[in-house]
Amino acid sequence: xxxxxxxxxxxxxxxxxxxxxxxxxxxxxxxxxxxxxxxxxxxxxxxxxxxxxxxxxxxxxxxxxxxxxxxxxxxxxxxxxxxxxxxxxxxxxxxxxxxxxxxxxxxxxxxxxxxxxxxxxxxxxxxxxxxxxxxxxxxxxxxxxxxxxxxxxxxxxxxxxxxxxxxxxxxxxxxxxxxxxxxxxxxxxxxxxxxxxxxxxxxxxxxxxxxxxxxxxxxxxxxxxxxxxxxxxxxxxxxxxxxxxxxxxxxxxxxxxxxxxxxxxxxxxxxxxxxxxxxxxxxxxxxxxxxxxxxxxxxxxxxxxxxxxxxxxxxxxxxxxxxxxxxxxxxxxxxxxxxxxxxxxxxxxxxxxxxxxxxxxxxxxxxxxxxxxxxxxxxxxxxxxxxxxxxxxxxxxxxxxxxxxxxxxxxxxxxxxxxxxxxxxxxxxxxxxxxxxxxxxxxxxxxxxxxxxxxxxxxxxxxxxxxxxxxxxxxxxxxxxxxxxxxxxxxxxxxxxxxxxxxxxxxxxxxxxxxxxxxxxxxxxxxxxxxxxxxxxxxxxxxxxxxxxxxxxxxxxxxxxxx
Numbered sequence: 001x002x003x004x005x006x007x008x009x010x011x012x013x014x015x016x017x018x019x020x021x022x023x024x025x026x027x028x029x030x031x032x033x034x035x036x037x038x039x040x041x042x043x044x045x046x047x048x049x050x051x052x053x054x055x056x057x058x059x060x061x062x063x064x065x066x067x068x069x070x071x072x073x074x075x076x077x078x079x080x081x082x083x084x085x086x087x088x089x090x091x092x093x094x095x096x097x098x099x100x101x102x103x104x105x106x107x108x109x110x111x112x113x114x115x116x117x118x119x120x121x122x123x124x125x126x127x128x129x130x131x132x133x134x135x136x137x138x139x140x141x142x143x144x145x146x147x148x149x150x151x152x153x154x155x156x157x158x159x160x161x162x163x164x165x166x167x168x169x170x171x172x173x174x175x176x177x178x179x180x181x182x183x184x185x186x187x188x189x190x191x192x193x194x195x196x197x198x199x200x201x202x203x204x205x206x207x208x209x210x211x212x213x214x215x216x217x218x219x220x221x222x223x224x225x226x227x228x229x230x231x232x233x234x235x236x237x238x239x240x241x242x243x244x245x246x247x248x249x250x251x252x253x254x255x256x257x258x259x260x261x262x263x264x265x266x267x268x269x270x271x272x273x274x275x276x277x278x279x280x281x282x283x284x285x286x287x288x289x290x291x292x293x294x295x296x297x298x299x300x301x302x303x304x305x306x307x308x309x310x311x312x313x314x315x316x317x318x319x320x321x322x323x324x325x326x327x328x329x330x331x332x333x334x335x336x337x338x339x340x341x342x343x344x345x346x347x348x349x350x351x352x353x354x355x356x357x358x359x360x361x362x363x364x365x366x367x368x369x370x371x372x373x374x375x376x377x378x379x380x381x382x383x384x385x386x387x388x389x390x391x392x393x394x395x396x397x398x399x400x401x402x403x404x405x406x407x408x409x410x411x412x413x414x415x416x417x418x419x420x421x422x423x424x425x426x427x428x429x430x431x432x433x434x435x436x437x438x439x440x441x442x443x444x445x446x447x448x449x450x451x452x453x454x455x456x457x458x459x460x461x462x463x464x465x466x467x468x469x470x471x472x473x474x475x476x477x478x479x480x481x482x483x484x485x486x487x488x489x490x491x492x493x494x495x496x497x498x499x500x501x502x503x504x505x506x507x508x509x510x511x512x513x514x515x516x517x518x519x520x521x522x523x524x525x526x527x528x529x530x531x532x533x534x535x536x537x538x539x540x541x542x543x544x545x546x547x548x549x550x551x552x553x554x555x556x557x558x559x560x561x562x563x
Contacts, residue, residue, distance in 0.1 A: 002542050003542060004232045004540065004542070004544060005232060005429070005431065006232070006431055006493055007433050007488050008168050008169075008182065008184065008493070009193070009194045010194070011182055011195045012193055012194060013196070014195060014196040015043065015160075015196075016041075016197075016199070017042060017043040017180075018035075018041040018042065018418070019041070019043070019411055020042075020043045020044075020045060020180060020181055020197040020202050021042065021044050021045070022046075022167045022203065022205060022206055022226065023046060023047075023204065023206045023381070024049075024050045024052070024151070024205075025056075025205060025380075025400060026150065026400040026401055026404070027205040027378040027382075027399075027400030027404045028046070028203065028205030028206075029050075030106075031376075031404035031405075032044045032154065033109070033150070033153055034412075035203075035408045035412065038409075039412075040411065040412060042160070043160045043162065044159055044160070045197065046162070046163055047164070047166055047221045048163065049164070050161060051148070051151050052221060053207050054143075054207045054218060054219060054222060054380065055146060055400075056143045056146075057262070058142055058143025058146070059142065059264035059333065060124075060136065060140070060266040060394050061134040061135050061136035062135050062142060062397040062398050063075065063126075063129065063134050063135075063398055064096075064099040064103045064135065065099070066100055066103065066121055066123065066133065070131045070132075070133050072097045073096075074130065078128055078129050078392055079092045079095070081294070082294040082296075083387060083388025083392070084296070084388055084389040084390055084517035084527070085389065085516070085527075085554065086239070086389045086516070086517070086535065086554060087385060087386060088386065088556060090385075091366060091384050091385040091386045094402065095386050095398060095402050098402045099402055102398070103135065103398070105405075106149070106401060109149055109150065109153050110149035111137065111145055111146050111148075111149035113137045113142075114136050121135050122136065124269045127247075127268065127292045127298060127392075128289070128393055129292070129392070129393065136266065139328060139329045139331050140266060140329065140330045140331065140333050141331075141332050142397070143397070162185060164185060165185045165186070166186070166225065166490050166493060166494070167181050167206070167225060167229060168182040168183055168184060168493065169181065169232060169233070170202065170229055170232070170233040171196060172233070172421065173422055174419075176372075177416075177419065178200060178201065178373060178374025178375045179200065179374075179418075179419050179420065179421040179422070180196055180197050180199045180202065181196065183197065184490065186490060196421070200374055200417060200419060201411045201416060202374065202376065203377070203378065203404075204229070204230065204375065204376065205226075205378050205381060205404070206225050206226030207226070207381060208222045208381070209222060209224030210222045210356065210358075211223045211498065212224060212443065212446045212505070214258075214443040214447040215256060215258070216260065216355040216356065217246055217261075217356045218259060220259060223494045223495075223497055224500075225497050226362065227361055227362060228497035228500045228501055230362040230381075231540045233372050234371075234372060234539065235371050235375060236362075236371045236538065236539050236559075237361060237383065237537070237538050237539070238360055238361075238363040238536065239359055239361075239387075240358065240504055240505045240536075240538065241505060241508040241519050241536065242359035242387070242388075242389050242390065242517055242519055243355055243357070243505070244295055244357040244359055244391055244518045245295075245356055245452050246265075246299070246353060246355075246357070247299040248263040248268070248298075248302075249351060249354035250262070250340065250351060251351055254312050257443070260354050261333075263333055263337075265292075265393050269292060270318075270321070271320070272317060273317045273318075274291050274298070274301075274314060276314055277311055277315070279317075282301065283301055294392065294393075295356075296389075296517050296518040302314050302351070302352065303452050303453060313351060313352040314350075314351055314352065315351065316351045317348040318344055318348075318349070319346065319347070319348070321344075337349055353452050355451075357380060359383075359387040359517070359518065360387075361377065361380065361381045361383040362377040362381055362382050363382075363537060364376070364383065364384050365556075365559045367406050367407065368403050368410065371559045371560075374416060378399075378407055379399070379400040379404070380400075384403055385556055386399050389516045389518065389519065390517035390518045431496060431544070432473040432476065432496075434469060434473050434486065434492060435486050435495070436495055438469055438473075439494070441465070442466070442499055442502055443498075445465045445466060445502070448461075448462070449463075449465070450462050450506055450509055452520060454509055454521050455523040456510070456521075456523050456524075457523075463503075463506045466499060466502055466503050470499060470503065473496075503546055504546045507538060507546040508546075511536055511550070514526065514527055516528075534550045534551045534552070534553070534554060535550075536548055537557075
């Protein structure tokens with residue numbers, strides 16, 4: 001334990017449970033439903049409404065070997081290639097072998113996927129896949145359908161849910177084992193203000209951290225809260241430098257910030273072409289799969305072409321689809337484009353890369369256990385080893401599904417007893433809060449220094465700017481400085497979390513002096529398997545300094561010394 005916590009009022013209320021699940025996407029709700037089915041008293045805590053996380057924004061679909069002639073082994077091969085030498089093969093094998101049945105159980109829960117005329121699940125292709133294995137719903141509204149089904153199941157099961165609640169810190173007992181979480185409930189309800197859910201098992205399913213960048217496909221709730229909580233609790237994170245930038249995000253202008261509309265990879269899977277301003281298909285000859293190359297390759301090719309042509313964006317041309325296909329297969333994307341004055345039926349779509357997915361996160365084993373006893377993680381907040389240096393398209397929903405089920409099984413088998421949280425305020429070290437206005441500075445620093453293109457100089461500048469924000473916040477917290485004291489609250493807690501995960505991400509990116517997967521170093525353009533086919537594991541020291549450790553091999557060490 002680091003002893004570090006967010007500056008916040010003491011909990012004014014508390015409830016007890018066997019399990020608290022933080023997050024309400026596919027990973028969180030699947031874990032909660034399975035835990036409840038095992039007879040465990042389960043509480044779901046979510047930052048906004050139950051259906052407000054990243055899952056509902058997923059367009060393309062969920063990948064699994066469901067089609068005729070496809071096999072888990074082929075899915076494994078495609079995943080390993082996309083991961084650029086850093087996937088944990090055992091984790092990937094677990095994903096692809098357990099994935100098909102996990103999808104079928106999701107269907108039994110109530111999710112409706114698109115079907116062919118014969119009644120089979122309709123499958124499409126996306127980048128990096130050599131077969132059609134992406135199941136989709138509502139054409140391009142897969143995440144929304146999965147969220148609908150799981151939220152409906154949670155409500156039908158009458159699970160205890162706490163909405164509009166920002167999780168703050170992990171509670172631990174006298175032995176350093178998980179004893180619950182503190183949280184702040186926004187607005188009026190059954191619970192209000194800072195409180196606690198006391199439980200011996202905590203499942204982090206808080207999603208990503210895309211809001212550390214100026215432009216992202218992530219919703220506003222994706223501020224890295226789970227990773228920040230885990231770091232303060234003493235957990236290890238890994239592979240945080242591998243941030244996937246989705247190649248085709250609707251370009252709304254160079255100054256656009258916040259959540260940007262995604263143009264699913266499935267559009268390219270159905271035959272759309274990437275072209276430059278002159279109409280040239282520049283992915284031909286870049287990769288055997290052309291527009292369907294893995295995302296890191298496509299994002300780099302788009303960025304390189306933009307630089308070569310001094311252009312702010314490229315184009316995705318799918319005019320040959322015709323109106324009928326656009327309306328039936330991609331109604332969500334069609335509506336989003338038209339709402340911004342672009343009609344894909346008659347004109348190419350302007351696109352550019354934007355921050356999309358964190359391939360790294362809180363380090364876990366194959367049962368979702370972290371390095372802190374009783375703390376689990378699944379979904380985008382976790383690093384299971386499945387994604388390596390670059391996530392294969394549509395593996396994210398599947399990972400959340402498969403590993404959430406494994407976590408529930410582990411908790412149901414262990415059934416740890418409830419213990420009292422240790423109360424020693426003198427041992428705590430409150431993290432200095434940043435003023436909410438610092439959010440924009442963090443995002444612009446990260447976009448400029450740790451975006452698609454990185455270098456030693458850009459990362460060093462980013463590190464210094466972030467450390468300056470950290471030092472200023474610490475100085476303001478220690479005594480009078482003329483600055484107005486930052487009042488604890490949601491905006492201050494979020495931006496403090498953003499700063500912490502940004503500092504750790506940049507520390508890892510500086511350490512990885514090579515180009516691999518979605519980590520692109522301009523000054524180190526080659527992949528260095530001899531020295532760098534390793535994972536970078538990071539923890540926060542009690543003095544709040546990121547400590548980066550390089551593994552001895554491409555394999556992860558156990559999360560428990562006895563394993």
